[in-house]
Amino acid sequence: MTAEILEPRRRPTQERSHKKFDHLLIVARELLLEVGFESFTCEEVASRAELPIGTLYQFFQNKYVIVCELDRVDAVSVRMELANFAEAIPSLDWLKFLNRFIDHMAAMWVSDPSRRAVWLAVQSTPATRATAAVTERELAAGVAHVLAPLTPGTPRERRRIMAEVLVHVVYSMLNFSIRDGQEHSEAIIELKRLVTAYLLAAEHA
Amino acid sequence: MTAEILEPRRRPTQERSHKKFDHLLIVARELLLEVGFESFTCEEVASRAELPIGTLYQFFQNKYVIVCELDRVDAVSVRMELANFAEAIPSLDWLKFLNRFIDHMAAMWVSDPSRRAVWLAVQSTPATRATAAVTERELAAGVAHVLAPLTPGTPRERRRIMAEVLVHVVYSMLNFSIRDGQEHSEAIIELKRLVTAYLLAAEHA
DNA sequence: GCAGAAAGTGAGGAATCCCTCATGTTTGTG
DNA sequence: CACAAACATGAGGGATTCCTCACTTTCTGC
Numbered sequence: 001m002t003a004e005i006l007e008p009r010r011r012p013t014q015e016r017s018h019k020k021f022d023h024l025l026i027v028a029r030e031l032l033l034e035v036g037f038e039s040f041t042c043e044e045v046a047s048r049a050e051l052p053i054g055t056l057y058q059f060f061q062n063k064y065v066i067v068c069e070l071d072r073v074d075a076v077s078v079r080m081e082l083a084n085f086a087e088a089i090p091s092l093d094w095l096k097f098l099n100r101f102i103d104h105m106a107a108m109w110v111s112d113p114s115r116r117a118v119w120l121a122v123q124s125t126p127a128t129r130a131t132a133a134v135t136e137r138e139l140a141a142g143v144a145h146v147l148a149p150l151t152p153g154t155p156r157e158r159r160r161i162m163a164e165v166l167v168h169v170v171y172s173m174l175n176f177s178i179r180d181g182q183e184h185s186e187a188i189i190e191l192k193r194l195v196t197a198y199l200l201a202a203e204h205a
Numbered sequence: 206m207t208a209e210i211l212e213p214r215r216r217p218t219q220e221r222s223h224k225k226f227d228h229l230l231i232v233a234r235e236l237l238l239e240v241g242f243e244s245f246t247c248e249e250v251a252s253r254a255e256l257p258i259g260t261l262y263q264f265f266q267n268k269y270v271i272v273c274e275l276d277r278v279d280a281v282s283v284r285m286e287l288a289n290f291a292e293a294i295p296s297l298d299w300l301k302f303l304n305r306f307i308d309h310m311a312a313m314w315v316s317d318p319s320r321r322a323v324w325l326a327v328q329s330t331p332a333t334r335a336t337a338a339v340t341e342r343e344l345a346a347g348v349a350h351v352l353a354p355l356t357p358g359t360p361r362e363r364r365r366i367m368a369e370v371l372v373h374v375v376y377s378m379l380n381f382s383i384r385d386g387q388e389h390s391e392a393i394i395e396l397k398r399l400v401t402a403y404l405l406a407a408e409h410a
Numbered sequence: 411g412c413a414g415a416a417a418g419t420g421a422g423g424a425a426t427c428c429c430t431c432a433t434g435t436t437t438g439t440g
Numbered sequence: 441c442a443c444a445a446a447c448a449t450g451a452g453g454g455a456t457t458c459c460t461c462a463c464t465t466t467c468t469g470c
């Protein structure tokens with residue numbers, strides 16, 4: 001049951017294709033936000049990017065690979081933000097830390113709606129879900145790493161699971177908070193309550 | 206922003222079509238579990254049901270309507286179970302009540318994997334998501350109703366939101382717990398911890 | 411038993427998508 | 441400078457899916 005990870009069939013080495021590769025991803029992201037994953041086609045991406053379809057297929061076997069790549073890009077960005085936060089914030093008050101980070105994530109999803117579109121896309125088919133699960137687990141590992149010095153009492157394995165649950169719940173509630181096309185900030189408040197209660201309970205256990 | 210609800214174009218009144226209607230739904234559910242929503246086609250449903258394609262289109266405009274109908278069926282079943290539970294269990298210990306009900310839901314998702322397939326399907330496109338959101342909100346209203354006598358201190362509006370969050374988180378974590386095609390019971394344990402902590406925190410606030 | 415409503419049927423036109431592949435061009439390197 | 445590797449291109453074959461619509465059959469109520 002090794003998850004087949006969807007990767008671009010080829011990554012550019014030369015500058016010229018590098019630009020095309022990146023441009024395709026930018027256009028793909030816009031299109032995804034605009035039409036949703038179902039109506040998202042490779043042909044339309046190539047056409048909007050004003051690149052021949054053959055060029056797109058040089059890099060991406062199909063649309064699943066494209067959205068997985070977009071998801072990976074977003075996850076990298078989240079991991080970087082997480083690292084920044086972890087460095088900048090006095091590490092003792094980890095509850096405040098998490099709450100702020102959740103606010104930050106929510107702000108990102110609002111300011112850049114394509115993040116949600118990408119997340120929804122990768123969740124929507126078995127193949128992309130499997131790839132996204134790996135990406136999500138790596139992210140969770142990062143979260144566990146940040147949490148480690150702050151919750152020394154928690155066993156390693158337990159922390160791993162908690163981090164995975166946290167990541168999953170945060171994404172799922174972020175999604176929930178944007179139902180009907182606009183932000184519902186109460187949902188974010190509840191998310192913070194939920195996460196806070198969960199972590200406090202774990203600490204006292 | 207009134208959500209367009211996907212409904213069958215016609216519901217049977219006569220017995221003969223009633224049977225066909227139900228049979229189509231049964232077959233559709235099997236197919237959905239087998240191939241996933243993307244590869245799920247009306248033609249294949251009709252073919253497996255050994256009914257002409259025209260008959261299917263008598264009832265269902267397209268595949269989105271079919272999965273929304275399946276989702277509705279499942280939601281009705283959950284509401285009934287919820288009512289049963291609410292009646293059978295001594296109502297004082299509502300935490301135990303929720304924990305048991307979550308176990309029950311998990312058991313259902315394990316014993317009937319098509320439930321997850323249906324849930325995933327309705328989550329995967331904008332149109333079905335909107336319809337499913339309505340169904341989910343109705344379910345949440347039911348949960349709020351059950352919770353009401355048990356948490357008299359909580360304001361009505363707050364309880365409504367909490368119920369919606371609960372329902373959303375439970376489904377999302379049920380889904381999480383079945384990653385990779387098999388149950389991960391730790392995830393269910395964490396779900397119960399999460400929900401318990403959330404509710405306790407709300408009670409003490 | 412009859413009229414009108416409900417239900418049943420399936421061939422087929424229209425519309426996409428997918429993605430390869432044969433051929434030509436550019437770039438990097440020894 | 442020459443050769444290999446990387447890159448670029450886009451026409452088109454193959455495969456699906458969608459879903460209507462004109463016509464027939466069955467049922468139901470009076």
